[in-house]
Amino acid sequence: MRADAGTGRPDRRPDSPPLVRLEEVTKSFPGVVANDRVTFDVRPGEVHALLGENGAGKTTLVNVLYGLYRPDSGFVLVRGRRVTIRSPREAIALGIGMVHQHFKLVLPHTVAENAALGLKGTPFWAPARGVGRRLRELSERYGLPVDPDRRVWELSAGEQQRVEILKALLRGAEVLILDEPTSVLTPQETGELFKVLSRMREEGHGVIFISHKLTEVLEVADRITVMRRGRVVGTVAAAGADKPMLARMMVGREVVFRLTKRACTPGDAALNVEGIHVRNDRGLPAVRGVSFSVCRGEIFGIAGVAGNGQRELVEALAGLRRIERGRVCILGDDVTNRSPRLLSDIGVAHVPEERIRMGIVPGLSVEENLILKRHHRPPFCRAGLLHPASVRRFAQTAIEEHGIVTSNPKTPAKLLSGGNIQKLILARELSGQPALVLAAHPTYGLDVGATEQIRELLLRQREAGAGVLLVSEDLEEVMELADRIAVMFRGEITGVVSAGEAKREEIGMMMAGEERVRG
Amino acid sequence: MKRIGPFIVERRLAPPRHVVFGVSVLAVVVALLLAALVFWAYGVSPWRAYAEIGRGTLGTVDGLSDIVRRAIPLILCGVGLTLAFRAQFWNIGAEGQLLAGAVAASGVALFVPVPDGLRLPLMFLAGFGAGALWAVIPALLRVKLQVNEVISTLMMNYIMAYIVEWLVHGPWKGPTMRGFAYTDMFPTAARLPLIAGTRVHWPTLGVGVVAALVVGLILSRTRLGYEVRVVGQSPDAARYAGISFTVVLSLAMVISGGLAALAGVGEVAGIHWRLRSPSHISMGYGYTAIIVAWLARGSPIAAILTALLFGLIFAAGDLMKTTLGLPFQITGVFNGLILFSLISSDLLMYWRIRWRRRGEAWT
Numbered sequence: 001m002r003a004d005a006g007t008g009r010p011d012r013r014p015d016s017p018p019l020v021r022l023e024e025v026t027k028s029f030p031g032v033v034a035n036d037r038v039t040f041d042v043r044p045g046e047v048h049a050l051l052g053e054n055g056a057g058k059t060t061l062v063n064v065l066y067g068l069y070r071p072d073s074g075f076v077l078v079r080g081r082r083v084t085i086r087s088p089r090e091a092i093a094l095g096i097g098m099v100h101q102h103f104k105l106v107l108p109h110t111v112a113e114n115a116a117l118g119l120k121g122t123p124f125w126a127p128a129r130g131v132g133r134r135l136r137e138l139s140e141r142y143g144l145p146v147d148p149d150r151r152v153w154e155l156s157a158g159e160q161q162r163v164e165i166l167k168a169l170l171r172g173a174e175v176l177i178l179d180e181p182t183s184v185l186t187p188q189e190t191g192e193l194f195k196v197l198s199r200m201r202e203e204g205h206g207v208i209f210i211s212h213k214l215t216e217v218l219e220v221a222d223r224i225t226v227m228r229r230g231r232v233v234g235t236v237a238a239a240g241a242d243k244p245m246l247a248r249m250m251v252g253r254e255v256v257f258r259l260t261k262r263a264c265t266p267g268d269a270a271l272n273v274e275g276i277h278v279r280n281d282r283g284l285p286a287v288r289g290v291s292f293s294v295c296r297g298e299i300f301g302i303a304g305v306a307g308n309g310q311r312e313l314v315e316a317l318a319g320l321r322r323i324e325r326g327r328v329c330i331l332g333d334d335v336t337n338r339s340p341r342l343l344s345d346i347g348v349a350h351v352p353e354e355r356i357r358m359g360i361v362p363g364l365s366v367e368e369n370l371i372l373k374r375h376h377r378p379p380f381c382r383a384g385l386l387h388p389a390s391v392r393r394f395a396q397t398a399i400e401e402h403g404i405v406t407s408n409p410k411t412p413a414k415l416l417s418g419g420n421i422q423k424l425i426l427a428r429e430l431s432g433q434p435a436l437v438l439a440a441h442p443t444y445g446l447d448v449g450a451t452e453q454i455r456e457l458l459l460r461q462r463e464a465g466a467g468v469l470l471v472s473e474d475l476e477e478v479m480e481l482a483d484r485i486a487v488m489f490r491g492e493i494t495g496v497v498s499a500g501e502a503k504r505e506e507i508g509m510m511m512a513g514e515e516r517v518r519g
Numbered sequence: 520m521k522r523i524g525p526f527i528v529e530r531r532l533a534p535p536r537h538v539v540f541g542v543s544v545l546a547v548v549v550a551l552l553l554a555a556l557v558f559w560a561y562g563v564s565p566w567r568a569y570a571e572i573g574r575g576t577l578g579t580v581d582g583l584s585d586i587v588r589r590a591i592p593l594i595l596c597g598v599g600l601t602l603a604f605r606a607q608f609w610n611i612g613a614e615g616q617l618l619a620g621a622v623a624a625s626g627v628a629l630f631v632p633v634p635d636g637l638r639l640p641l642m643f644l645a646g647f648g649a650g651a652l653w654a655v656i657p658a659l660l661r662v663k664l665q666v667n668e669v670i671s672t673l674m675m676n677y678i679m680a681y682i683v684e685w686l687v688h689g690p691w692k693g694p695t696m697r698g699f700a701y702t703d704m705f706p707t708a709a710r711l712p713l714i715a716g717t718r719v720h721w722p723t724l725g726v727g728v729v730a731a732l733v734v735g736l737i738l739s740r741t742r743l744g745y746e747v748r749v750v751g752q753s754p755d756a757a758r759y760a761g762i763s764f765t766v767v768l769s770l771a772m773v774i775s776g777g778l779a780a781l782a783g784v785g786e787v788a789g790i791h792w793r794l795r796s797p798s799h800i801s802m803g804y805g806y807t808a809i810i811v812a813w814l815a816r817g818s819p820i821a822a823i824l825t826a827l828l829f830g831l832i833f834a835a836g837d838l839m840k841t842t843l844g845l846p847f848q849i850t851g852v853f854n855g856l857i858l859f860s861l862i863s864s865d866l867l868m869y870w871r872i873r874w875r876r877r878g879e880a881w882t
Contacts, residue, residue, distance in 0.1 A: 363753075375760075
């Protein structure tokens with residue numbers, strides 16, 4: 001479709017004025033300046049990526065644009081006119097739409113009902129009537145196939161995201177903000193999303209694409225603005241950018257992309273899982289007949305979209321969830337349904353998915369958190385009495401060795417940053433040479449520095465002869481670290497490939513439930 | 520961060536010690552001001568009331584001894600409760616556990632043939648055991664069957680109160696008591712010595728102070744204390760670390776209930792010298808101890824001080840009855856007001872309020 005001025009759609013000459021422009025926006029929260037004189041704009045017909053680590057201030061900036069925050073200073077221009085946006089409602093009226101990282105949908109309702117919710121001119125009776133037709137039109141025009149009569153809970157994460165985009169388009173969004181849109185998608189779904197974004201670009205929309213993943217940003221964006229610690233580091237054209245350059249801008253220093261992964265000969269089996277079945281919290285089957293083995297000196301990666309039984313699998317292996325059927329052997333011994341303490345005592349380390357709720361005791365001090373799980377054994381405890389000197393000595397070594405940033409060992413663990421909490425957990429779990437490491441999303445939500453350090457630690461465990469089970473949603477992480485990769489889908493393993501011959505597309509197919517044909 | 524009028528309100532994750540102390544004192548002061556309104560409504564000048572109370576309790580030996588006498592059971596129950604509360608086990612049952620101790624001690628005093636020298640130690644031992652047994656039941660019910668301990672411990676108070684009633688009206692009714700619902704008087708060897716000229720049974724006081732120190736050490740220096748704190752602060756982390764809830768909660772309740780029961784032993788052996796109606800033995804010490812432990816913010820040592828404060832309130836209640844003609848129930852009003860302002864003051868601990876600086880941005 002050709003953009004033409006007669007339909008009132010903005011044209012897309014490169015020198016056309018920006019659809020929206022944030023001018024010198026500053027926004028602070030107690031103790032932190034989230035946005036420091038940030039200037040950012042989107043022109044019609046472009047995808048402008050906002051790239052930065054967690055906590056760089058990307059979400060704060062778009063929240064200012066969407067009317068959720070008001071800037072301390074600076075202002076917002078929409079089509080060249082200075083405006084004050086007091087609420088999302090006003091943002092929508094100005095043609096700004098947002099797809100949040102966590103969808104805002106009413107699950108039991110249909111797609112059409114969700115789209116009609118809060119829409120101007122919706123009739124009191126039969127509100128969803130009429131919306132369906134318009135949705136179908138938009139679906140077709142932008143390549144967003146969704147059935148308006150399906151109920152939202154039946155849809156996959158990718159389809160729900162499409163509903164959110166359609167909702168924004170239905171409200172006349174000319175500028176669409178997408179906050180970390182690919183975090184819930186399989187590689188195929190990501191590809192489809194990118195096609196939709198190019199359609200929108202052709203239609204003259206402006207898209208703000210927030211991400212911390214370099215590859216994606218380079219693939220989809222026209223311009224890339226990099227933020228670090230609340231400031232804009234620079235804006236570059238995607239055509240002239242590459243990964244090392246963006247990474248340097250993001251982190252502020254050189255980043256090594258290739259981790260040195262030394263050759264390792266896998267030894268005896270550290271873990272043998274034979275046909276186990278596990279239920280989730282609602283009592284429904286979550287892991288259905290999973291078998292695999294992890295050798296010493298090997299990283300075994302489990303990829304898959306979250307919610308396909310990975311959490312239940314790891315918890316079962318850590319002794320925290322009952323195994324209904326099947327057998328688990330560690331170092332050759334049957335340990336099916338043995339207690340977490342026994343497993344920990346025979347050398348199973350567990351880096352849990354919920355690091356703050358499970359991995360630490362937030363109110364206890366750093367040093368007390370460092371001895372959790374071994375607090376009942378010498379040298380920390382003799383005859384029921386704790387030995388503060390040993391605890392202190394161990395804590396000091398661990399803090400130094402792992403570079404945990406804390407004012408002192410007596411600080412409550414809850415005051416640490418996310419990366420330092422994870423370092424604390426790893427310092428604790430990896431001390432004393434474990435035989436098996438269960439690592440669930442070990443770098444999720446961490447900044448590049450901490451991520452690097454934690455990946456390095458896992459590789460070192462592998463070299464030291466531990467078997468590592470790595471569960472991660474970050475496919476790149478799994479492909480980079482693992483020796484073999486299994487994909488979980490709906491509680492089953494759809495295939496195992498060795499890292500050398502793994503292809504993104506193939507793993508993506510398996511993540512979407514396709515069985516691997518060969519091997 | 521929020522702005523309310525000219526103030527900025529900020530979240531405070533870990534309140535420093537002086538803030539906790541300051542806010543707690545403030546809560547008590549606010550409660551005293553509110554209580555002043557109650558005096559005023561009764562037609563008694565609050566100034567006169569507080570002056571009378573000050574003179575009558577803190578100003579005389581009798582008054583001071585009365586404070587201590589009342590504080591003894593509060594120390595024992597309160598110290599025990601700090602341990603249970605640190606495990607986030609809401610033991611509302613100190614009252615029943617106290618009565619269990621009184622029953623066991625009375626049984627030993629009246630019916631068990633032992634040498635005189637061993638009688639009192641055995642009473643304390645039996646009392647501790649009975650309270651521990653009574654307290655461990657709700658712990659097991661919670662771990663094994665997910666029975667809410669607030670309900671179970673509260674209900675068990677009534678059960679124990681009726682057991683005492685039944686005993687003093689029935690099988691243990693003293694033949695020499697001319698039909699009154701008492702047991703017989705304890706033999707001299709089963710009576711606790713008093714500090715001369717007062718009604719302070721000092722052995723129980725000693726036990727209480729030692730208990731506070733020991734529980735303090737348990738919390739900070741032992742594996743049990745560590746596990747209690749982990750279970751209390753993060754049940755998920757406790758499960759993850761392989762800590763046994765059965766063992767930790769049972770042990771915490773054995774100590775908590777046992778100490779409350781020692782308070783009961785002290786009351787029957789030090790004050791009444793017989794078992795009698797539950798409302799006479801306890802006056803609700805077990806319930807007041809909940810506020811004692813709460814005000815002490817989980818510190819057993821601080822519980823000694825807060826117990827003395829509530830001892831003073833009880834002593835003041837006696838005084839107000841005799842000198843000002845107010846009902847003794849006024850102590851209940853006091854306790855309620857203090858608990859009320861304490862719970863509301865938590866907000867102040869975790870939120871920092873300050874004036875907005877000039878030119879500071881709003882949110």
